[in-house]
Amino acid sequence: MLSLTILIAYSSWLARAIPRPIQEPFSIQPLRTKLHGRFLHITDMHPDPYYIDGASESSACHRNKPRKEKQRSGYYGTPFSSSECDSPLRLTNLTLNFLDRNWASEIDFVVWTGDNARHDNDRKIPRTLKEIYNSNGMIATEMEKIFLKKGVPVVPSLGNNDIWRPNDIISHFSSIWGAFIPFSSYQVFRRGAYYSVEVIPDEVAVISLNTLYFYDSNKAVGGCEYREPDDPGNLQFDWLEVQLKMFRKRGVQVWLSGHVPPSPGNYFPECYVRYVELSLRFQDTILGHLYGHMNNDHFFLLEAEDLQFPSESDLTPADRVVSEGHDGLFDTLVNDFGDLPKKGKADYDNYGVVNVVPSVVPNPYLPSFRIYTYNITHARSETNSKKKKKRKHGHRRGKGNKEELCKKKKYEDSWRCKLNEPWYSDPDAPSRVNTLWSPLGYAQYYLPEERVANKTDKPKFKLEYLTYSLDALHPGDTEEATEFEYPVPLKQLPKGLREGNVTSSKFAPYRMEDLTIPSWVGLARRLGDPTRAKLRKRFKQYMYMGEGS
Template identity: 30%
Template sequence: MWTSFNIVMWLSSIFMSRIIWNSEAIPLDVYDFHSTQHSFQINEFNNKEISGKFLHITDLHLDPYYLPNSNPKKYCHRYAKKSKKNKSGKFGTLGSDCDSPYALLDSTFSFLKENFHDADFIIYTGDSLRHDRDSKIPFPNDDVISGHKSIVKYVTESLDLSKTKFIPTLGNNDEWEHNQLEGGPNTLFENLTQIWAPLNLNLTSEFANGGYFRQDINSKLSVFSLNSMYFYESNDQIKDCDQINSPGAIQLKWFKNQLKNARQEGRRVLIAQHIPPLDSDGESSFLPQCEEKFVQLLGEFAEIISGHFTGHTNLDTLTFVTESENISGKYNLYYLDKDEGPSKKSTDNIILILNNAPSIIPGKYSTSSKMFGVLSDYIQYYLDINKANEIGRAEWKIEYIASEAYDMKQLSPSEWAKVLDEMKSDQSESWQNYLKFVTVSSE
């Protein structure tokens, strides 16, 4: 059994989630951009030369009440009278409803500090807090605040923020109440503005009112941290995006204006949000009009969007934005379902790829003047939780490298179209790899 993360160049973020522990591995992804002899300086980072690497992290779910050698059926919070039932491990407990212990986050951030200190930035797609499952342990607002502070403490102690920008988003477990977030301004945004202050983020009035913001990496690349809670169908505090004053509609208006500005200024953008538009079954996660309007914006501005990163499902999956063959300018989503396969649906006219991570992913992006910010590769790392518990230490290893696993030159829509075409054969190596990687397996 494993845990994993992805490394992307740019640095993508680390994603640790509870549900992923039910699979064989916990992942970490690393992304690559095309690299050349050219280099650009990041104005915000004291003229530091960029490396073309970034990390994507998600779903850390830190549980301060986690007890090693306790009863997993009691959420790893209490001991059973019969000692044989006390099976929770030091680094986590696979196949349970337990969240992440300090030991797992310690090992994760130590691994990041040792191996990715040259990352340009880290995208963190949310869910910092434990799940509110244990009726015997209340989840007061003070615990929400302390949970967010704990993640910031890990970040500030592990990273040199003058060199590596940490860019967070809000998950559905990051609020006062699970899945619920009212329109802003609200007390959560007020608290997060103070808690995230050490990260030196661009938290303007848009964040105070809506929980989203734009973070410029330099004059050629920006990260949009979106608040998917204002699109999420399970959030009963909001209305659909056809309501002009709904939080989602207001966010979409801001998002469109930011995309227009980026296009005019010749900037590429990366989009980060916690919840993907489609869930692990390929069904909509967003309110109907929020999804429709959001997808049309992705399609309309696909040429400047270098990447879209989410977490939440705890699976390593791909979703594609496609252009309709029948209606010009009409865009749709196609989810690559491991239970269905690309042979069941059309995979033509791919214009954008949405990456969903189960944990930590490092990546690369191009630093050439013409291709700056274009994703070129990513690496998925994993941690064997059972082995770590057995030997008493965490050993992060590479699960796969995207360019090698799928035989791609770069992570472009045209290259992904070729991969999907090959995957139409159930016995193709690329399809068999995808089936294996979805749930994080190195076997």
């Protein structure tokens, strides 16, 4: 039986396509005065009100109980299959209830990166616009109750399955997400469904981007071409540049978030160039990049090299499209990591790091969410003066003479020829060294496969792995140690880790000091080394949540 809570919520939204008047004032609940130094990233819930336990996988888990048990849908989802099944409502409810009981009082804000409706993959039950609104409204109501009403800001992003053909969907989402969007961002959101929230006022902001304007599967936009200044993607980048300049001037640190991650295989070529250039130009202001959509767990680097002009024999970055198949992404990543400069020769001004979080929907892997930790212990006075440094970065503009290359027809209207602003990079910035607001690590939680199929006992999310060193989990173990010094609350750790008697790398394969750019480049360099077979195996195992390992 489905949870009464989620059924009531869904029924309420099913009765109304528009939950609130669009004119309703927007407000953000007062922030807690106490910081925990943690935040939640959750993505791709894909609730499906038509999901039936024991149904045929070939019917998108909607009907027809097959004879073979292996071809039937699971109770909490159907992972590791070739089906197109989404999340049963009981999984959505289980996940949100777990977060409410275990994490709502332990975090400072929530990054929620889209896809809150099922896929449109069943011709007998086509997905409608009303259903998209209902599903998003149902989740938004729960997120507001669990987090926002307790003083925890929530920053949602629009996913590619949250839209339905060209329509006025943005105006409806301005109502559905009314409680999450600051009043000052209302008009901007109504224009393009992107906005910013100061999750820690005057200190840290999250910018939610509408990545559908950059996504190369969206044929309704122009792809950020330079000759089209009114293209939605270009307008969004123009707005983003103004936001980053404003936050930098104020000394506010920023997380960039959205649904579709910025990669050559996902973005239009010119959109990708603009994203990389802004990311590196404001490296001293951007703490990191948080995305979903891909359903698996990985990270990749944004590089200055992606802004170079290729030689005639080279592939441009936009041609480095990730190959399809189980190993395609893994192979692409480790090959790219293998091209990194050796330790001591890397110029960290040239990099940004994108984190892609696995999904709640068990399609095709396992339900998951991630808890990040960030530094809240340094006094602002220690870093404020360093934030305002302006260092012109002499980054390379390509092979050959830029002035001559930009006279060529193939390049003259490329953004590579138009982006000439100095870069603001600083080795003392929070993205580069562990200081106030720097990302320190994360804990990944998931539902093991055997628990997804459990009909008798309500399953609990378990720790999958950590980026921290094991020593960091027990900072001194003295009476003076405060909860701020514990990256993960001890009650949220397995017994062995909680007691501090685990020495293996089962839960801590990476043992990173923090999540600054040098630490990520160091991990990427290790993964790029073909002699590090054991580490690569662990990375691939976590990337695909054990499938085929």
